[in-house]
Amino acid sequence: GYEEEKITEISNLAQKNKVTWINVVGLGSEEKIKELGTEFDLHPLVVEDVLNPAQRPKFEVYDDYILFVVKDFNYYPKNQEIKKEQLSIILGPDFIISLQEQRTNTFDFINKSLAKENSQLRHRGADYLAYRMIDTVVDNYFVVVEELGNFIFNLEEQLIEDSSSEILGELQQLKREIISFHRLVSPLRGLIYSSNFKDNQLFTDETFVYWRDVDDHLSTVLDKIQMFRDIVNGMVDTYLSNVNDNMNQVMQVLTVISTIFIPLSFLTGLYGMNFQYMPELGYQYSYPILLGVMGLIVVTMLVYFKKNNWL
Amino acid sequence: GYEEEKITEISNLAQKNKVTWINVVGLGSEEKIKELGTEFDLHPLVVEDVLNPAQRPKFEVYDDYILFVVKDFNYYPKNQEIKKEQLSIILGPDFIISLQEQRTNTFDFINKSLAKENSQLRHRGADYLAYRMIDTVVDNYFVVVEELGNFIFNLEEQLIEDSSSEILGELQQLKREIISFHRLVSPLRGLIYSSNFKDNQLFTDETFVYWRDVDDHLSTVLDKIQMFRDIVNGMVDTYLSNVNDNMNQVMQVLTVISTIFIPLSFLTGLYGMNFQYMPELGYQYSYPILLGVMGLIVVTMLVYFKKNNWL
Amino acid sequence: GYEEEKITEISNLAQKNKVTWINVVGLGSEEKIKELGTEFDLHPLVVEDVLNPAQRPKFEVYDDYILFVVKDFNYYPKNQEIKKEQLSIILGPDFIISLQEQRTNTFDFINKSLAKENSQLRHRGADYLAYRMIDTVVDNYFVVVEELGNFIFNLEEQLIEDSSSEILGELQQLKREIISFHRLVSPLRGLIYSSNFKDNQLFTDETFVYWRDVDDHLSTVLDKIQMFRDIVNGMVDTYLSNVNDNMNQVMQVLTVISTIFIPLSFLTGLYGMNFQYMPELGYQYSYPILLGVMGLIVVTMLVYFKKNNWL
Amino acid sequence: GYEEEKITEISNLAQKNKVTWINVVGLGSEEKIKELGTEFDLHPLVVEDVLNPAQRPKFEVYDDYILFVVKDFNYYPKNQEIKKEQLSIILGPDFIISLQEQRTNTFDFINKSLAKENSQLRHRGADYLAYRMIDTVVDNYFVVVEELGNFIFNLEEQLIEDSSSEILGELQQLKREIISFHRLVSPLRGLIYSSNFKDNQLFTDETFVYWRDVDDHLSTVLDKIQMFRDIVNGMVDTYLSNVNDNMNQVMQVLTVISTIFIPLSFLTGLYGMNFQYMPELGYQYSYPILLGVMGLIVVTMLVYFKKNNWL
Amino acid sequence: GYEEEKITEISNLAQKNKVTWINVVGLGSEEKIKELGTEFDLHPLVVEDVLNPAQRPKFEVYDDYILFVVKDFNYYPKNQEIKKEQLSIILGPDFIISLQEQRTNTFDFINKSLAKENSQLRHRGADYLAYRMIDTVVDNYFVVVEELGNFIFNLEEQLIEDSSSEILGELQQLKREIISFHRLVSPLRGLIYSSNFKDNQLFTDETFVYWRDVDDHLSTVLDKIQMFRDIVNGMVDTYLSNVNDNMNQVMQVLTVISTIFIPLSFLTGLYGMNFQYMPELGYQYSYPILLGVMGLIVVTMLVYFKKNNWL
The missing domain is CATH 1.20.58.340 (Magnesium transport protein CorA, transmembrane region)
Incomplete structure (x- = not known):
């Protein structure tokens, strides 16, 4: 079953349910995180990675669990803002720990699913839940891609009308954002095909199909980013040519x-x-x-x- | 034998013939597609991919079937137009399902072949039929390549005569189309040489020769696209040099x-x-x-x- | 022994000699080629490749034979002309079939060698003959490389004297020829090191040394082409800088x-x-x-x- | 236990403790280093590498030990200076030798840790000590990265205000420093994943996790450097465009x-x-x-x- | 023992000593080289490679011997000149044949070493001698690198003072020399790690360490060349920017x-x-x-x- 409860004692959490999901919001208390690490027998390096807000995205296989660190982009339509948050997920055989600094709306849909009695999420293992989390994060990338696409589209229209030198500044800024976004997404691609993933018992053949789908989506995101780079480079050329004209x-x-x-x-x-x-x-x-x-x-x-x- | 019939009940389709080909036109009714998926025991992700009109082209091996998603370009000489359509093919041991949004002329030749009593298509397995479909799609790429070639040729002649700044716009537009076409073709190349294809029982040694031929054609298409990129870059240089002159x-x-x-x-x-x-x-x-x-x-x-x- | 004769009946050719070499000039009669294909039990795709004048160069291993498709460049000193011809070679255990559209002087030296009683060619297997053919074709590439080199050298001298805008046109034209030549040569490089070649019984260890030598020559040709590209790019820069000066x-x-x-x-x-x-x-x-x-x-x-x- | 002592006789050092750490400062006396090499049965090439101040960074596996050569950057806040020093580490089963020309503050933290009775460093093998050393060196890279980042940031602000031609000189200088730093860091990346590392008995599974972490940090450093290159290239473009404007x-x-x-x-x-x-x-x-x-x-x-x- | 003698009869050379080193200077007499080839049972292709002055550098494994072809650069301080010479080395189990067109000073140091009674060279196998030869050649590359470095340094100083258009010519010339040098060095890198080297009995584990060192030096040379290319490209940019200024x-x-x-x-x-x-x-x-x-x-x-x- 799925019940939300306020945690008081970490130590007796792990044994209670078949699959335990611990969602940690706020990484300020280093002590608590370390205690959690000790409880679940996590390697000190894992705790270090989780606490480092500038950690490079990665999927990393340990003996008894897998560590996922990803950048999570959440779009808030109210103030038309995209917020970046680091999300770490530790997937064990019968537990899953997710850690982030600020509460985001990433898990909203998962929570709703869990609340339903007959949802798949309830009847599948921890690995399926981890997949759903990463999948949501990757789906959020598409929102960023779309936003970037809109921005490029607007800049293109502007470029036709006037070519003042501010546009070059905006283009360079855009280029940098694309590069930066690329850096946060690209390290994840193809990881699941590496041998230490395939041989891991936490990755059942059944779930592998899902992870492959995530990798497929990452490929699409990276394809789009690559296309954006080409387009922006073309726009810089057009700008310089306009100036010349x-x-x-x-x-x-x-x-x-x-x-x-x-x-x-x-x-x-x-x-x-x-x-x-x-x-x-x-x-x-x-x-x-x-x-x-x-x-x-x-x-x-x-x-x-x-x-x-x-x- | 080969007979066309209106489908009423999906459930008793699969057992009827040795090799069953189901061609679905129109993906509007999500319910029906899902029902089809249940009937043929397809993974939910397959159904999702098929219904996603922006799916990245891919060949993907599942336990009991292979999913092909390709972009199909059809040239209509009447109005000199190229239409892009997504075509998904699911190849099982004794069935083949093809799905697209709009009816195209891609299967015209295959239908004619099937109508003949002594055609190879009738006496070979489902994998040969899948090969013929993909082969037709790849052959259509050559038409697009030729059209792009003609367009480049015309632009080159124009470039010699005058170098107004509109030509730069057209060149950038052309560049973008070439990049976009490249993105739709390149993911397929070399896929069949990956180990999970070679070890699949749906890929008999006999048919492998044919798939290798398809890969060979894809290589030729990609070679041409690469050459087009080089040519268009050279044209941009020529344009800028003309302006300078x-x-x-x-x-x-x-x-x-x-x-x-x-x-x-x-x-x-x-x-x-x-x-x-x-x-x-x-x-x-x-x-x-x-x-x-x-x-x-x-x-x-x-x-x-x-x-x-x-x- | 080696005897030239006019072919009338294809069917009883294959059994006659230990190693049978059939040289087909003129691919107009599609019927005859297909008949030949049936006689030697060739795959329909092989016949298709041979008949396609725009086939991409390749070495392809089939069960009982290997197909080589290469572009053959012949230099005719009389009219200072380089002619491009497609040459297909099918190497079987005891036969070799070579097919081209027009008679070239590529086989002149091989014919002379065969005419000599004690030449190596007579006492070695079909694979050695195939090697000699491909080797001659690759040696012809060096002639093309030399011609390109001369052309570049002349253009360089011209560039120092005057920098009218026609030179840019010639440079772009030269660039395109280099790219096009590269496309016809590069697909062959490294092919012989692939596993399906190494495991093939038609490639004895003894002959492998020779094929490695061919690959070595291809590498040299491709090195030169790459160098030409760098030089021509440098020339374009020089031209633009001259115009600026x-x-x-x-x-x-x-x-x-x-x-x-x-x-x-x-x-x-x-x-x-x-x-x-x-x-x-x-x-x-x-x-x-x-x-x-x-x-x-x-x-x-x-x-x-x-x-x-x-x- | 951990005790510091003045070395007089090298020969009886190796047997004394469970894990012996010899830290050599000053490589002027070639004789002494060679004597040390003989004592620990080091290959002459190892001694040569250690004595060559321009040695390329590398991790190299020998039969009984592993050689690490890295460039160590130390930041001295007093005079705001970054000093580069070559550090060689030889890791054997029960000894570790570190060699550098000048005493740096790299080992300060390690020495403090060793001085504590219950520190991990005291109870783990030589490989853990080697990891801690390399880890400190790699952590120092982040300081260099930060310094480069600050410098780029300042240059960017300057670029907006005026675009005199000295800035181009500074940009070229910066580019060169980035390239040079990249050259000193990049050869180390991914080395630990090569087969001769994985099969080495000096690399226990337990420590492998730590080395993977080092590689992860190297990746982050290289990512940043790559980003810097892109940014500096964009700045050169901006500069040229400003001049044009x-x-x-x-x-x-x-x-x-x-x-x-x-x-x-x-x-x-x-x-x-x-x-x-x-x-x-x-x-x-x-x-x-x-x-x-x-x-x-x-x-x-x-x-x-x-x-x-x-x- | 090591004795120098004038060769009269090739045939009884090979049996005489444990390790026979034949140094051939002058490749004019094709007959003699072929005779040598027959005596040592060399493959005709090896003889061909040795006689071809434009042979691409390579390490090539044959059944009973290894062929090394390298470009040897010798610096003559007297007339400040660098001379390029092709050096071929054939390494057999108990013999070593070195061939070059002109006598160079590459072997001077090896000869001195051999003259000493207790030198390592005398007591090790033929493979160690081959290593020493190749090592000397690679060490000579550093001299070329240094010369290129000096030339670049001078050009840089000149660039600051005046930017006449001759400097661009010199830069293009320099670029071409760097590319050409890169072409002669790069094919050798990493070769020793290929499987046919590792499995060869002529490469004992003991000597492998030395060959790895050679590869390491090659990497350093190539790193430097790459850096030179980046610097020269930066210089071209600076030149163009100066002209613009x-x-x-x-x-x-x-x-x-x-x-x-x-x-x-x-x-x-x-x-x-x-x-x-x-x-x-x-x-x-x-x-x-x-x-x-x-x-x-x-x-x-x-x-x-x-x-x-x-x-």
Whole structure:
């Protein structure tokens, strides 16, 4: 059966039920955790890993139990926030210990399932419960992936409209988040296929199918992350190319204006000289003829620019 | 024998023929699929995978059957369109179940073969039929590869003619499609060589030769995709270099015009000054001499530019 | 013994000699090839591969024979041309079948060797003959490598002299050819070390030494190709840097001319104004003093540019 | 028991205690080290490795002992300095020899532990002591990682404020340090999983758990280094993009000023010409009308620039 | 014992001593080498490899002997030159054959060792001698690495001082030399760990330790080469960035000069117009006021440029 109770004495917990699930929230009291470790005969290194908030994600096989350390991402729709929490799970033959710093909504669905009389969770072993926990965590990764996808999508739209240099900053920031997320997910992939998992008695053939499914989901998550990296790299290229295009356009305007007016200005300068002997100055139609010549120069230039696609 | 019939009761399907092929079109009714799963004793995860339209392609070995999930691309010449459909195949010792959302033309040829009395398909086991299905799907990949090839070819021709910034957008889009296609094909490669396939009794030595052929075709498809990536990256480089060349040309025109006329304008400015004591102003041949000097400057400049290949 | 003869009946070919070599030129008649396949008990997929002109190169082990598909490059010095031909070789215990579309000069040397009474080829098994064929094909790859090397060398010399944008096109073209050549050679490397080759009775320990040598040559070819890729990438970088340098030089000329003459022109403009009260205009030495000031400005600028290495 | 004593005769050291730890500081006297090697029956290559200050980090299994060579980084908070020292450890069944050039504070904590009567270190074998040493060294890596992280963080802040070209130099320098640190850490990773470690009798199953933990920490360090590389590469991109942006801005200012004033200057030049027959010159409102036209041109230009986001 | 003698008859060499070392200098006489091959029962392919001056480096196991082909780099301090020579070594159970085209100083130290009565080389098997040869060759690689390091160091210093485009050429050349050196060293790494080496009776457990040491040195050489590649790539980036910086600076000077003087020139042009009705022209203080306005414009501009860090 499944009953929730407040723990007072750790020592007589382990024997009580067929499968005991101890969920520890709050890792501040190092003493209590160590006591728990002693009670369940856990290796000192396991306790150390559990207490280290920057522990690398891993599945690790010990003689009598398996340690799972994963990063758990919980999305809170109210304030549109994703919170990262480290979740450690220790799976023994007839017990399961889960430890985290803050209470999250990860176990909500599992608790509901357990409350039902005829749920699978109640009739299967501890390994199935561990699978359900890890599965929930991995499913949460998809929410993060989706959020990242939305963010990329928005940034892409922004990129088309304007390419101010802040976008590059956001792209670099996004890249870093993708890399960081990748680092937290990738170490878990393929672990269950290693020989010390396959040979472990805690992994029955029956449950192995489920773990394979988890690995499959991890692969999908990692595939998506890899795709995001490629997309973001493409976006950086597009940004740099846009900046270049813009510069190109600026240069062309400068060149068109300059090359049209510089020769004209020369001509005006020519007839602004104060030489006493310049026959053109006294000729009656000099001015309109010069204006005509200038018009001709302008037209020629414009035709040339048109031909070179500068306008 | 091979007969098409409308299914009413799933339960008495499995026993009827030596090899039973059930083709399910439309995955909307989750209930029916689950009922089918119960009938054929399929693992709940298999049913889940089949119902998940975003399932990653895979070949997965279970105790009594093999699950194939692939993406099926169908080209419709009428409206020049490629439609993507997820196809799941469950291969058992004496049955085969294929599931997809929409009816495609993938099985047309297989149906024709089955209709013939003396076709190989009729006299071989379920595994041969599965091979033929997957083979058809992989053959369809070649159509996609060809379409991508044509698109690249067209873009290349466009790239030579003009290099407006829209082409970069199209190149990035193309790159993304290639990456996405790669993601749907690559997970399948080499799978059949893994040990759990080789040791499976559903994979007779006789059929293994055929699966090896499928893997060979997948390799060719992936080779082509890799080549496309290299080509498209080269095209992006070419585009950026064209843009650069264009800018270079613009700069050169600006420089040529400026460096010729700026010194000339200085000279006209010089003799446009209003100093009372400027001996040159009163000299009779000043004007033609200055024009000669200006002509000399122009010629010198042009020779210099010619030597530096700026013209 | 070794005798050439015109084939009329395929069926009684196989029994005639200890080792039978059938060389098929021209794959147009699909019927005949299939008949040959039936005679030698070849798998339908083998016949399919042989008839597919775009087959990926591979060595493939079947129960009673091995299929080799390679791309054969023949250099014809007369018209300085390299022709690509697909060559399929089927090696059985006492027969060898070679198939190609067009007659090439690949087998010329083998034929000469066979014509000699005491040549090794006559006294060794079919596997040695197959080795000699593949070895000749791989040796031809070195010719292609050399040609590519020459082409790269020429392009490099061109690159030093001028860097017009056509060179970039040629570099991209060269890159693509290198990639394409790599794709045709790389799938063969290391194949002979795979377990199904080592365990095959057609690969005696004695011949294995020879196949290892072929693999060694393939490695050398692939090493060279890899080096070519690195070199061509370096050339693209050099080209882009040259273009940049050129632009830099253009900009410097523009800047030098502009920054010298723009202040001078301002001064001429200043004394070209028509104000009635400008004391300098009436002063007798204004003009020579101004010319001196201008000369000073020019000298100062030139010294500054010299110091900044812009001249 | 654990007692510190001054060594006079090496020869009778080995037999004295159950587990003998010899800590050699200063490798100047090659003779003494060789004598030690002879005493403990060490392979000449081991002595050579120990004496080579540029030895690559490695774990190496010999018949009767294991050689560990690692780079030990010690942070001295007083002068904010990180010193690198090579530490060699030779682990035998009942002895452990540690060798370094300079005394560091790496063993301080171990010495304190040994001094306590009931510490684990006293009651476990030599392999546990070796683990504690390597573990301390690896823990020191985290200090280096943190220092690198701080340095990167500072550089990032600097990068936002100004992007002078010295920052690029610092980034390249940082990149090199990261690469160099990576080179000293990476060769150790995964070594303990190799077969000759697992089969070694010096590695009891009990201690293996500890070594796995060390490997886990190494993985974390390498993960961080990899992340640093990605970040620094992103910073170089940001720097180059900033430089580009700056150039862009400079070009825009030039273009705006030039394109506004060049046409205006042309107009002033036009009416500065000295033709005798120019009707506008004598018209009374020519000057204010011209001023108005010029104002109109300026306004039009500004509107155009605004629309193109150049202002 | 060790005696040097002039060889006249190859045939009775092999039986004479316990371990026979034949050192062949000069590979011109193909006949002699083949005779040697026949005498020692070498495979024709071995003779072919030895005679091919462009043979890829390799360690290759045959039934009764092992073939080593390496590139031997000798540094001649006199003319500061590095010469590359191919060295082939054939190691049999009781003989060792070394072949090279030119006499090098690689064996000088080995010869000296052999001359000593009580040297290890005299009392160990042929495999130890082979190890010493290969070890000497690998030690020579460190000399090349050092030379490359010095060259890179010099180039780096040059890069800081000036960044003319010749440096890019030298960098590309250096890159190519590094790649080429990498190609000659890398194929040897890890070879001794392959199964056919470990199972070979010519590789006693005793000597294996030495070969592992050689592999360790190769790893160090390859590590260094990899680091050199990273450094040179960083240098290319620095060069390109310097060029960019320079261009930027040029552009800024142009912009500063242009934006200051273009508006001033406009003003001078304005008052250089010849309109009859321009009230400012007759006003007494027009000229000093205009000069004041111009000074104000210059000051404003300079302040703006200062604020934007363009000066």
